[in-house]
Amino acid sequence: MTIKLTFLGGVGTVTGSKYLLEADGLRVLVDCGLFQGYKQLRLRNWEPLPVDPKTIDLVVLTHAHLDHSGYLPLLVKNGFDGQVVCTSGTRDLCEILLPDSGFLQEKDAEFANRHGFSKHHPALPLYSKRDAEISLKQLFPIDFYKEFDFRGKLKISFHGAGHILGAAIVRLTWQGLTVVFSGDLGRYEDAIMLDPSPVDHADYLLVESTYGNRHHEKTDPEDVLADAINRTAHRGGTILIPSFAVGRAQSLLFHLHRLKTTQRIPNLPIFLDSPMAVKATDVFGKHIGDHRLTASECDWSHNTVHYVKDVEESKALDWNRMPKVIISASGMATGGRVLHHLKHYGPDHRNMILFAGYQAGGTRGAAITSGAKSVKIHGAQVEIRAEVDNLHMLSAHADCDEIMRWLGQFDHAPKMAFITHGEADAADALRHRVESEFGWQCSVPYYREEVLLA
Numbered sequence: 001m002t003i004k005l006t007f008l009g010g011v012g013t014v015t016g017s018k019y020l021l022e023a024d025g026l027r028v029l030v031d032c033g034l035f036q037g038y039k040q041l042r043l044r045n046w047e048p049l050p051v052d053p054k055t056i057d058l059v060v061l062t063h064a065h066l067d068h069s070g071y072l073p074l075l076v077k078n079g080f081d082g083q084v085v086c087t088s089g090t091r092d093l094c095e096i097l098l099p100d101s102g103f104l105q106e107k108d109a110e111f112a113n114r115h116g117f118s119k120h121h122p123a124l125p126l127y128s129k130r131d132a133e134i135s136l137k138q139l140f141p142i143d144f145y146k147e148f149d150f151r152g153k154l155k156i157s158f159h160g161a162g163h164i165l166g167a168a169i170v171r172l173t174w175q176g177l178t179v180v181f182s183g184d185l186g187r188y189e190d191a192i193m194l195d196p197s198p199v200d201h202a203d204y205l206l207v208e209s210t211y212g213n214r215h216h217e218k219t220d221p222e223d224v225l226a227d228a229i230n231r232t233a234h235r236g237g238t239i240l241i242p243s244f245a246v247g248r249a250q251s252l253l254f255h256l257h258r259l260k261t262t263q264r265i266p267n268l269p270i271f272l273d274s275p276m277a278v279k280a281t282d283v284f285g286k287h288i289g290d291h292r293l294t295a296s297e298c299d300w301s302h303n304t305v306h307y308v309k310d311v312e313e314s315k316a317l318d319w320n321r322m323p324k325v326i327i328s329a330s331g332m333a334t335g336g337r338v339l340h341h342l343k344h345y346g347p348d349h350r351n352m353i354l355f356a357g358y359q360a361g362g363t364r365g366a367a368i369t370s371g372a373k374s375v376k377i378h379g380a381q382v383e384i385r386a387e388v389d390n391l392h393m394l395s396a397h398a399d400c401d402e403i404m405r406w407l408g409q410f411d412h413a414p415k416m417a418f419i420t421h422g423e424a425d426a427a428d429a430l431r432h433r434v435e436s437e438f439g440w441q442c443s444v445p446y447y448r449e450e451v452l453l454a
Helices: 039-046 072-077 088-117 130-136 221-234 248-261 274-284 311-317 338-345 364-369 400-407 426-439
Strands: 003-009 019-025 026-030 059-060 083-084 140-142 146-149 154-160 169-175 179-180 206-207 239-242 270-272 325-328 352-355 375-376 382-383 387-392 416-420 450-453
Touching: 003 179, 003 416, 019 169, 026 169, 072 088, 072 130, 083 088, 083 130, 088 130, 088 140, 088 248, 088 426, 130 140, 140 154, 146 364, 206 400, 221 239, 221 248, 221 352, 239 338, 248 274, 248 325, 270 274, 338 375, 352 364, 364 375, 364 387, 382 426, 400 426, 416 426, 416 450
Parallel strands: 026 059, 059 083, 083 140, 179 206, 206 416, 239 325, 239 352, 270 325, 352 387
Antiparallel strands: 003 019, 003 450, 019 026, 146 154, 154 169, 169 179, 375 382
């Protein structure tokens, strides 16, 4: 049997993950992500999908982050009516992330129309909150490590990837031919997530390369956090942390709680200003065993952080002169409430903008961490005079050594390892390393490339 594999995203970039497999009369889409970052990538979200959604039989999600799941509402809106299989953790997080994505797109379009800074008249959302809610009805959860048989032709199993709650390594077996998707691999010895599960074989492998050419800092994140907070509080400033609502926000809360209880930082108020992050934090308590946290550790609201749910309360944070910590989505400053906080706190040198991980090219986060003196927000340039830093060590992605550690657990080489989900330099660096250290056949695929697997 021959499988046709088409790369519809997640190549040449860390966003837009979509991989189409066709064999034995089936069309299966692994991941269904939004393109983010550079405008030329974001425009792909508006282009017709190269395959008619009505002809796709099944969607398999590795995890809930929008660069892997965020296109799903549009796929359903355009005619896909099949099952979307995922882990229960991914299902629960998608119930939060996808409607929020639609809501934010509606609000951004409304804001653009009200203030007249969009080139489109009227500006429209890619999809609505209602579209997202409709798509959720097609999610079908499967337990980790349980084999799911689809139409007697395809066997699917999910293996823990670490990274975020519910994230999975996917193994697909078609008439004895096995294709493994790493999804986004997590860290080893992470503070809150479990280690990536070992995989011993695959005929073909797709492995991410987000940090394929980089090592994570070995610095203790609590040392860096304590130093940043103490330094900023001393000069009367506020620490603004743009954070991914799922995974990163919970990791930050864990470390901040420890810093407070050990009195390494002042008793500053800490605000979690993201309804999505608040809901995601609550989901952790429903999945004890899928991460390292205990039930009591999952309830930070009682002694560490104040949950901000009301829009007016969020606005009031910008007029509160007291030194404080604000954790707000999104993690790359691409949208959400954090943009309003950046407009307020960015121009003041007393404040700190503390990013918490990878910043994809073309995002505001990438521009700010690269030293941009101003960024465009809501149609206007905003000066950045605040101190800027990045907690790289908090990344939820495996670095190059950790990826190699995971690959080193294979019993034998796959026929081909496709290096995906990385900027060009990161993907090629990992390709070279895998070829030279393991002797594997590797390929860095390009957008819309088609490959026959046999």
